[in-house]
Amino acid sequence: MSKVQTKTQTVVQSEMPFAIVEGKPYTQMPTDLYIPPEALEVILEAFEGPLDLLLYLIRRQNLNILDIPITEITKQYIEYIDLLGEMNFELAAEYLVMAAMLAEIKSRMLLPKPASEDLEEEDPRAELVRRLQEYERFKSAALDIDELPREYRDYIVTSAYVEQKEQYLIPPEVDMRDIIMAFKDILARADLKISHAIEREVLSVRDKMTSLLDILRERQFFSFDSLFNPLEGRQGVVVTFLAVLELLKAQVLDIVQNENYGQIYIKSLQVEE
């Protein structure tokens, strides 16, 4: 809000100037309701629209909103608008609609009442009164809301320092079924693409490959014989051998033999991290 507006909003404070025009303070509303054009514009900008202005005019004369002397109010209102229209037509537009409404009510009230009893005519002011009341209750509600305690003006939400504020992520529970079902889907998809890609039972070989890789991490070079554990039986030997071949194929290790029929060695081809 501009400074000028704050000035004009103190209208009822009679000891305070409601407007300063050409350096001269106006402490009272002029009795003839004449308002210098410079002051009028800021006054109207201080109003939230034609209803607000109308309410102001009614309140200023201590009139009951339910009992508006239409003739008088309309006269005042139109005087305001006339002045306004000369300077700021755009702002005046909404006010002009109200002026038209007032004029209509006035004309209807001047017409003689219908003689017939059963034709009960509503007071022409009824609609205006309803709108004014409706607007006034929200105007007042807005001020009530403005008075509610609010952050930074009336209170501050407090906080204390916390040493560690990082989020603790709890890993979700996983069900082995979900993993197996995921794998089943992969198998189904792989079946569609390449019919025989995954056909053999290879898990024990895979398991062995993992443990071989662990050995390779420890030692870069060791004898081929030492890989085989007789206790694992024939099946175990085959699995180990297959694992070595797989790793050879994957270029993770190399098999070295320095001389014919000599000792066979496994050499790690792993890259250091």
Add this chain to the structure above:
Amino acid sequence: MEIKQIKNIIEAALLAAGEPVTIKRLQSIFAEQELTHNDIAKAIEQLVHDFEDRGIELIEVASGFRLQTKTILQPWISKLWEEKPKKYSRALLETIALIAYRQPVTRGEIEDVRGVAVSSYIIRTLMDRDWIRVLGYRDVPGKPAMFGTTKEFLDYFNMKSLQELPTLAEIKDIETIMPELDFGVDTNKHNNDSGKNKPENSNNAFQKQFNQDKNNEEE
């Protein structure tokens, strides 16, 4: 677990969070101690009482419980910051009032009551502040958005629910009032009667507005 310890943890948790915390969220803190909703509520009740004598207070707003500085200490607290909190324009306050009391409400309906256009700037400001949100679109030509308020709006204004909004002034039923109305056009008479017809609530919105403006100027 002793109630003293529970209260200390809740106090620390509310201060650590720096935002409203629900009882449910507090309960999750005590997952191992298996405290019930009621245990927490009781501790909170005691804390509210404990804080009576202190610089901060424990209050409940729409999104939960929070600790905040007491309003009466604001004259001191506000001195911590150079910048003063900004005031809201009447247009913005009237718009948020209409949305709060009349939700779900369209822009057109707000304009009908206020008698003037609602600027897009105001709607955008209210949306940016998370005070209002679009609740849906009315099934009429143009599909206008219907606005309503948010939890953040309630939190900001220290309310638990819309029930805590100040009571909206009664609207006088025009039908019942009608017979009392003077249908005459004699304005002089009205002016003479003005003392009698003066509304009861002469300490009305206008007076408040002006008083408030005066206060603002003093700041």
Add this chain to the structure above:
Amino acid sequence: MEIKQIKNIIEAALLAAGEPVTIKRLQSIFAEQELTHNDIAKAIEQLVHDFEDRGIELIEVASGFRLQTKTILQPWISKLWEEKPKKYSRALLETIALIAYRQPVTRGEIEDVRGVAVSSYIIRTLMDRDWIRVLGYRDVPGKPAMFGTTKEFLDYFNMKSLQELPTLAEIKDIETIMPELDFGVDTNKHNNDSGKNKPENSNNAFQKQFNQDKNNEEE
């Protein structure tokens, strides 16, 4: 001004500031009361003592005084930010399944089978959870890492070795092998058949897992 009031204002100010506050800045709050540096220091000293029994403590750091939650309450406080675990994505489950069955396997190989890129996030999540590890680097251009599962992975699923994973053949008729599972087909039928189709090694890891799940469901 009473010391009680001064203490309350300082407490509120420290909690409102949200950062360390110097005695000088606190003094500026009490400009009208003209409190000395010493007055403030004395109030702070008393406050430190008052807080001994509470959830927060007043300490001095390089840039001033601040209130912070007590370290011994950290086990509770940190739970405020615990996030509800989200379910793992399909992509993650497929990735861990491929790593389990095809180890040692490179990211490229996983991508070949799945037909889509494996996000770094998935690999990181599995690494963070200690379910997979880098077994080595393949000696091909780009030196891709080869992934395998860990002991923690086996422990989590109650398995002694990878041998306990269902074989490929078993997976193909998983519905009949694991009749206890509700795969959303005809549950009644499965329940009726369960005795017949029950695998021999019913006391295996899966069985345990399933029993556990069943118990969980009953809760």
